[in-house]
């Protein structure tokens with residue numbers, strides 16, 4: 001069993017020395033446990049936060065512990081009545097090639113409906129984040145102008161497409177011309193702002209003349225500040241993430257334009273997708289329905305090679321991923 005364990009807490013961007021690469025014997029399942037051969041590992045911006053000490057919505061990964069991660073794979077041995085050898089499963093089994101887990105911590109998935117990596121993206125955690133964040137927290141409805149940052153990414157691409165399903169006008173923020181044309185031409189957004197090459201503030205003014213009704217924020221920092229300055233009356237700002245700030249070493253950028261919330265009788269609210277766990281079936285059914293109707297596109301960016309984990313994770317913070325970033329475990 002190959003593993004990446006947290007060696008030390010990073011300062012800024014994680015370095016190779018923040019990880020220990022460990023090989024140990026594959027464990028054997030006890031009563032009500034299963035042995036999973038992990039095939040795909042979900043690489044998520046949240047992992048950076050889990051590496052930090054301090055209070056958060058979930059306990060930090062301890063030094064010496066296998067790094068926490070969402071995973072998908074196949075049951076190799078089962079001592080649990082609900083699982084048989086060969087079943088496809090997902091769960092938070094960590095950055096390792098094999099895991100012995102309690103059956104109750106695994107979820108069986110149907111690879112006839114969608115390929116395994118999709119259960120780490122559109123039919124998994126990012127999909128649920130987009131669905132509940134936009135509709136429940138953001139309250140997006142027909143004719144709203146919805147803006148989403150990190151628009152071509154795992155969450156953002158789905159947010160924009162769900163908003164289109166609901167009859168909203170959708171503007172995305174993305175880094176570079178290729179990603180901007182992707183969200184407009186492939187995903188059907190109404191417009192995109194290239195934050196790397198144009199003024200986000202001016203782009204918002206241009207594309208949202210009536211203001212932003214729902215800002216679904218994945219990025220934080222100055223982009224959030226510009227959106228606050230461009231809110232519509234009764235606007236909703238959904239704080240999904242702040243990836244531009246996750247590696248900050250001298251404090252996070254604090255938005256200056258928050259008085260716009262008062263002026264516009266607007267609301268800013270954060271959320272954690274795990275709080276919707278008892279409604280995932282509803283979200284997954286809606287997403288699967290849209291996929292089947294050809295109304296929801298999803299893209300996975302799959303990088304091969306378990307050993308490439310440290311470098312691959314960094315792609316999220318440079319924007320060199322294009323779609324839901326997944327690490328494919330190579331055979332032993």
Ligand code: NDP
Nearest residue numbers: 045150153154155174175218240241242243244272273319
């Ligand atoms: P993505 O697939 O969107 O990948 C991250 C993207 O962020 C990059 O591709 C890049 O896009 C963009 N980015 C990185 N650094 C910056 C920066 N400095 N400024 C602007 N954009 C940047 O990741 P996910 O869809 O998985 O996650 C998106 C967000 O959602 C994250 O903030 C994450 O923490 C959050 N999240 C929150 C959850 C919750 O429960 N609240 C659950 C899941 C995710 P580009 O090329 O356009 O620069």
